[in-house]
Amino acid sequence: MLRIFKWLGVLALCSSLVTVSASEVNEDPLERTMLDIAQKLRCTVCQNQPVSESNSGLAKDMRDVITDKLKQGQTEAQIMQFFVERYGDYVLLEPPRSGNGVPLWVFPPLVLLLAVLVAIYMMKSRAQTAAPAVQELTDEDRERIRRAREQDRAGDE
Amino acid sequence: MTRSIWWVIIPVLVILFVLLGYGLTSDPRHIPSPLIGKPFPQLQGVDLNGQPVNLGLVDDKPTIVNVWASWCAACRQEHEVLLRGARRYTDTVSLVAVNYKDELVNAKRWLRRLGDPYQWSLHDLSGRIGIELGVYGVPETFFINRDGIIVEKISAPLTDEKLAAGVALITP
Numbered sequence: 001m002l003r004i005f006k007w008l009g010v011l012a013l014c015s016s017l018v019t020v021s022a023s024e025v026n027e028d029p030l031e032r033t034m035l036d037i038a039q040k041l042r043c044t045v046c047q048n049q050p051v052s053e054s055n056s057g058l059a060k061d062m063r064d065v066i067t068d069k070l071k072q073g074q075t076e077a078q079i080m081q082f083f084v085e086r087y088g089d090y091v092l093l094e095p096p097r098s099g100n101g102v103p104l105w106v107f108p109p110l111v112l113l114l115a116v117l118v119a120i121y122m123m124k125s126r127a128q129t130a131a132p133a134v135q136e137l138t139d140e141d142r143e144r145i146r147r148a149r150e151q152d153r154a155g156d157e
Numbered sequence: 158m159t160r161s162i163w164w165v166i167i168p169v170l171v172i173l174f175v176l177l178g179y180g181l182t183s184d185p186r187h188i189p190s191p192l193i194g195k196p197f198p199q200l201q202g203v204d205l206n207g208q209p210v211n212l213g214l215v216d217d218k219p220t221i222v223n224v225w226a227s228w229c230a231a232c233r234q235e236h237e238v239l240l241r242g243a244r245r246y247t248d249t250v251s252l253v254a255v256n257y258k259d260e261l262v263n264a265k266r267w268l269r270r271l272g273d274p275y276q277w278s279l280h281d282l283s284g285r286i287g288i289e290l291g292v293y294g295v296p297e298t299f300f301i302n303r304d305g306i307i308v309e310k311i312s313a314p315l316t317d318e319k320l321a322a323g324v325a326l327i328t329p
Contacts, residue, residue, distance in 0.1 A: 122162065
């Protein structure tokens with residue numbers, strides 16, 4: 001009986017913890033949007049880190065700029081455009097799918113396609129080459145086989 | 158039969174190696190500025206004495222805009238170059254500055270101690286003007302021609318040679 005109470009107590013404690021942690025989630029939707037945009041922008045002073053994750057002063061300033069522009073009602077595309085105009089395509093973590101960025105997107109699948117085609121071609125040409133014709137047995141061969149069989153039989157006895 | 162396939166593979170490999178070679182030998186820190194060839198943005202602010210100033214073409218002369226901060230070691234290195242340059246080119250170009258993310262006291266003390274080559278320094282405490290100008294870090298220098306177009310941007314400490322080359326680009 002006592003054990004049941006103990007377990008009930010543990011259960012109650014757990015459920016109370018769950019409600020506490022759930023009620024604490026309180027997110028600012030503007031901040032969410034800001035971070036979404038910041039995630040696509042490169043922190044220009046730290047080689048390869050998004051603006052959303054960097055602690056550098058410039059990244060912090062850029063986050064503030066994004067927040068301000070969102071408050072002014074600007075769209076994500078407008079904000080991205082603002083940074084591209086000032087920092088170039090370099091600021092985009094994902095290279096653009098038009099203009100200078102096209103070769104980057106086209107080249108890898110093209111090379112893969114080429115590799116597959118080459119592999120298929122090679123396998124086909126290998127399958128087409130006929131195996132060398134099997135030679136007829138000569139009388140000498142037959143004689144050797146006969147002798148080998150005889151020896152084998154002799155060994156068995 | 159199979160040999161003809163090398164006519165496809167080898168050119169692809171060659172292209173790949175050329176591209177890789179180009180990528181590996183070029184400097185990843187050198188990022189071409191999209192602002193070159195564009196008009197310098199019209200930006201307002203206040204200088205270190207609180208006077209309103211307009212960034213852009215100054216006194217209708219070709220203008221050099223230098224971005225500096227007192228906390229920046231490389232700026233101290235190029236400061237001599239700017240002091241010399243300000244004397245040498247005073248008739249042909251305007252030299253102004255953006256004081257980037259700096260405490261007013263420190264910035265003023267810096268200029269008092271080392272000399273002030275600038276007509277004025279716009280005080281950009283928040284770094285917003287820096288972002289408007291696509292600034293990565295200090296020092297950076299913009300060369301603006303008489304039409305207000307950014308002809309050159311140098312993202313490194315200036316040397317006498319670089320300064321002279323920049324001035325040559327904006328003065329007819």
